Amino acid sequence: CLDCGKSFSESTNLSNHRRIHSGEKPYSCADCGQSFSHRSYLNIHRRTHTGEKPFSCPDCGKSFRQSANLSSHRRIHSGEKPYSCADCGQSFSDKSTLIRHHRTHTGEKPFSCPDCGKSFSQISGLTQHRFTH
Template sequence: MRHLPTHTDERNFHCAACGKSFRQLSTLSQHRAIHSAERPYACEHQYTLMRHLPTHTDERNFHCAACGKSFRQLSTLSQHRAIHSAERPYACEV
């Protein structure tokens, strides 16, 4: 019974604070947290949030020592570094 509404556009669960509607009560319950000061997931997701935040700014704290190009995330810089080496881990098969 909980699954059936996912196949229709019925949204019977409404948020009293903003009027947004949902198919499932559980989704409405999760949504309600945005209207309160309660942040139940802050600690568990802190690392992910901190990694995500720079995508909303022009802040580029990771610099390539070889060419000076800068990146928002360390993982992107790590991928970039491969262009300065002879290493070619992704060979074209065509």
């Protein structure tokens, strides 16, 4: 890739990757018009309209639209916590929880109220705050 230097063994993979830089989204949902850079992303999105959840947990039967969500869910049953905080050592079952936790150390508050500018470390804090306006 001329933009970032990443290499690919197949030209189709390079073409798909280049959409990250160009912003091209040639695959559109016929139901809502949302566009996607890859056909596979569109296929996953379509499940929001059809309600299809083809990935089921063998432990509890809960179903998911994406296999990655099932993999994350299965850690609840196994107790696996592969994501550790470099600052305090606390472990988490999914990466997004680690990212949220890490903000307690950094003080980062990436969610800002468009009305008053107050910032929050979690989007839920901003959502709750918005009711005050």
